[in-house]
Amino acid sequence: GDSVTQMEGPVTLSEExxxxxxxxxxxxxxxxxxxxxxxxxxxxxxxxxxxxADDKGSNKGFEATYRKETTSFHLEKGSVQVSDSxxxxxxxxxxxxQFYFGTGTSLTVIP
Amino acid sequence: xxGITQSPRHKVTETGTPVTLRCHQTENHRYxxxxxxxxGHGLRLIHYSYGVKDxxxxxxxxxxxxxxxxxxxFLLTLESxxxxxxxxxxxxxxxxxxxxxxxHFGNGTRLTVT
Numbered sequence: 001g002d003s004v005t006q007m008e009g010p011v012t013l014s015e016e017x018x019x020x021x022x023x024x025x026x027x028x029x030x031x032x033x034x035x036x037x038x039x040x041x042x043x044x045x046x047x048x049x050x051x052x053a054d055d056k057g058s059n060k061g062f063e064a065t066y067r068k069e070t071t072s073f074h075l076e077k078g079s080v081q082v083s084d085s086x087x088x089x090x091x092x093x094x095x096x097x098q099f100y101f102g103t104g105t106s107l108t109v110i111p
Numbered sequence: 112x113x114g115i116t117q118s119p120r121h122k123v124t125e126t127g128t129p130v131t132l133r134c135h136q137t138e139n140h141r142y143x144x145x146x147x148x149x150x151g152h153g154l155r156l157i158h159y160s161y162g163v164k165d166x167x168x169x170x171x172x173x174x175x176x177x178x179x180x181x182x183x184x185f186l187l188t189l190e191s192x193x194x195x196x197x198x199x200x201x202x203x204x205x206x207x208x209x210x211x212x213x214x215h216f217g218n219g220t221r222l223t224v225t
Contacts, residue, residue, distance in 0.1 A: 034213055034214075042218055043115075043203075043217050044201070044203075044214075044216045045216070046214075049213055091214075093213075096207060096212050097142060097159075097205070097207050102153060103151065103152065103153035
């Protein structure tokens with residue numbers, strides 16, 4: 001069945017470091033892919049999305065490229081800030097009505 | 112933020128008591144979902160609704176029921192709460208029907224069953 005696997009955390013980085021959070025997926029067809037971010041005490045917020053192969057989603061300095069050949073959607077940011085500390089979730093939607101989430105990766109950025 | 116309100120935000124209840132959580136949306140989205148979030152499990156779908164009075168089970172539906180009598184409200188009921196249902200519950204909505212329509216989440220309800 002459809003599923004998402006993302007890298008285990010927690011991840012701790014110094015401010016201005018480069019961030020990569022790996023995400024791979026298993027799906028039939030051509031799912032849409034998403035990254036969500038969750039700050040403490042809040043719900044998940046959509047960070048970025050991509051709906052077809054080779055699409056690049058971007059928002060707030062974060063980027064992820066839909067790679068069908070490697071079934072991946074890795075999240076990257078060139079220079080993280082303390083305010084980026086949160087839990088990040090990769091997700092896919094094969095139909096637009098069903099969604100599958102990874103287990104989340106906790107990121108802590110230290111000054 | 113999408114117009115999604117969950118109530119209550121926090122609740123402590125005793126084993127065996129019924130509990131109802133409410134999700135209210137002002138976006139007129141067709142699809143509504145209930146998820147639970149637990150450490151090590153990420154988000155797991157409990158039930159979802161694709162219209163008024165139209166609901167279906169998710170992967171962890173045992174012990175839960177839902178109702179949707181109006182487009183804007185989606186209720187989650189624990190008929191007889193157990194300690195294993197201690198969790199954070201999130202409601203989400205989606206325009207639905209399209210592969211690029213994302214989920215929008217409420218801020219969650221933290222439920223503790225003692």
